[in-house]
Amino acid sequence: MAEAATPRRSRITPEREAELYGAVLELLREVGYDALTMDAVAARTRSSKATLYRQWGSKAELVVKALRHQKPSRLSEIDTGSLRGDFHALALRENDCEMAQGSALMRGLAMAVHANPDLLRAFRELLIEPEMEELRHMLRRAVDRGEIRADNPALDYVLHMIVGAFAARTLIDEQPPTQAFVASYIDAVVLPALGA
Amino acid sequence: MAEAATPRRSRITPEREAELYGAVLELLREVGYDALTMDAVAARTRSSKATLYRQWGSKAELVVKALRHQKPSRLSEIDTGSLRGDFHALALRENDCEMAQGSALMRGLAMAVHANPDLLRAFRELLIEPEMEELRHMLRRAVDRGEIRADNPALDYVLHMIVGAFAARTLIDEQPPTQAFVASYIDAVVLPALGA
Structure with a gap:
């Protein structure tokens, strides 16, 4: 029971999240949306593609969250x-x-x-x-x-x-x-x- | 001498030129500049890539000429x-x-x-x-x-x-x-x- 209460989903620290969003926006400025791949995001942030998809679901969602994070x-x-x-x-x-x-x-x-x-x-x-x-x-x-x-x-x-x-x-x-x-x-x- | 005066470069009619430019602009609107390939232009206009390169030299030149032709x-x-x-x-x-x-x-x-x-x-x-x-x-x-x-x-x-x-x-x-x-x-x- 105690174990079930612990979220199994990997957590991400706010600092790490900000770092990931920063890398996404950097790539976006460099190559544009179409040429931006999850592979490139994973490589630049030294994370796995599986983690990115688990956390954000899709490229569109990751990009929009990154934009919103940067520009409240x-x-x-x-x-x-x-x-x-x-x-x-x-x-x-x-x-x-x-x-x-x-x-x-x-x-x-x-x-x-x-x-x-x-x-x-x-x-x-x-x-x-x-x-x-x-x-x-x-x-x-x-x-x-x-x-x-x-x-x-x-x-x-x-x-x-x-x-x-x-x-x-x-x-x-x-x-x-x-x-x-x-x-x-x-x-x-x-x-x-x-x-x- | 008479032969030398004849241009060896293939000629293109104004109608054919307008048709080619039209296809280039159509592709440009559909997919954007980066995704526009000489292969796609060749396929859509039923011409050879060699002809396109001989006539325009590069994709940038072809695109700009097409733009200028359309919008004097x-x-x-x-x-x-x-x-x-x-x-x-x-x-x-x-x-x-x-x-x-x-x-x-x-x-x-x-x-x-x-x-x-x-x-x-x-x-x-x-x-x-x-x-x-x-x-x-x-x-x-x-x-x-x-x-x-x-x-x-x-x-x-x-x-x-x-x-x-x-x-x-x-x-x-x-x-x-x-x-x-x-x-x-x-x-x-x-x-x-x-x-x-």
Whole structure:
């Protein structure tokens, strides 16, 4: 009886879990989702493929858990009292190195999410939706303070504007997005479009 | 001597060339750049791999030529007399089906251009730069007409805003970009950011 109460499933320490997720994201940035294999994850983390499958079930699940682990929504901590202040705090949330890595990650996933409905769904539920919900709160506060009109049509496109800045930065400017770039884009595009 | 003047290189008709390029773009949308093989192009077009290599030299060259063939810059034909008119004509340049295909193409190339410096260079030179140059003309006319201030900082970000709309549309809205979406985005974001 005492033995039955002990979980037979192998446990993984939080440190080891973080290390595994880090390796998954590293591989994702390097080769993209399709070329990322469980074999490569096992080799880089010196673990067995059997352990990976027992713990996460599938590559899609492992990748999404790794993404969520690395990027918990932290927008809710931002509340500076002005929309411009909030947006600039948002731009400072990740340092330049983290932004460049995030940008590489998005590229690695862009094709894959469209070929894998399960990955797309997990990606939206775990990453896009929470960010959008936090952003909506931030914008609602600005509407309540009278900084933006509630019927401004640009309110529906805030995420489009921001995602665009990141996507176009590499291709058009051949540079990774930086805090300075995002801050400049917010002042030049996002706030004027919102009439703030 | 007469024989030497005859090109020994096999000729290809413009119709056959267009058909080959069409097949390349079709494959690109389906599987992306990395998974696109010369074998697959040969099979789909019922040609030999030797012919493809003789005619185009490499996969990167074939892909870029196909892209250029499909999308010659037609912005220069647009001159409606107002910035809003020009932007809306721009949105109508491709029908909804063409836009969805273009969006799928960009996804297929996003990862590849970063892993292949030659592809990125050709992509920029043959596709991005000509579009940017035409866009700059369009914006300069609006500045000359007094519709936009010459020092508006959003002038540097017009392509970022537009690329963003396309990139974010699929991921956030789970829909391909349409003419109606682009027109709405222009009125809600691009023109207000430009102060027009």
